[in-house]
Amino acid sequence: MIPVAGFSWVSSDQLRVDVLLPRSATVTWHPWRHHSFQIVPGLYLVGQQYHVDTAAGDTDVQIQDVRFDVTASYEVAEAARVSLSVGSNFRGKYEVEGTAGMIKKKVDQKPSVYLAIGFGSNF
Numbered sequence: 760m761i762p763v764a765g766f767s768w769v770s771s772d773q774l775r776v777d778v779l780l781p782r783s784a785t786v787t788w789h790p791w792r793h794h795s796f797q798i799v800p801g802l803y804l805v806g807q808q809y810h811v812d813t814a815a816g817d818t819d820v821q822i823q824d825v826r827f828d829v830t831a832s833y834e835v836a837e838a839a840r841v842s843l844s845v846g847s848n849f850r851g852k853y854e855v856e857g858t859a860g861m862i863k864k865k866v867d868q869k870p871s872v873y874l875a876i877g878f879g880s881n882f
Contacts, residue, residue, distance in 0.1 A: 827846055852866075
């Protein structure tokens with residue numbers, strides 16, 4: 760169970776702020792009547808664990824990742840948006856353990872910067 764707290768603040772017909780901590784924070788600006796511009800900051804704590812079973816032996820892979828980014832999206836038409844995200848992976852930790860050849864390896868990723876461009880549509 761994750762506790763959440765949030766609020767919505769509508770300062771005018773054009774500007775809205777929605778916050779639901781620790782999940783999301785969104786600023787929506789409607790500069791034109793039928794189009795909106797959104798800015799969404801994000802902090803992501805991501806972890807995955809995989810178990811691989813082969814004839815040579817078992818291997819466990821564990822991934823921990825901490826990323827921060829800011830995404831800006833613009834509604835180009837009704838139900839269609841373009842977006843641009845700029846962010847950084849500032850902590851990545853990877854562990855591999857297995858019986859296949861007695862594998863045991865730990866790797867820490869150095870901070871990196873990423874850029875993502877997207878297009879989305881609702882049907």
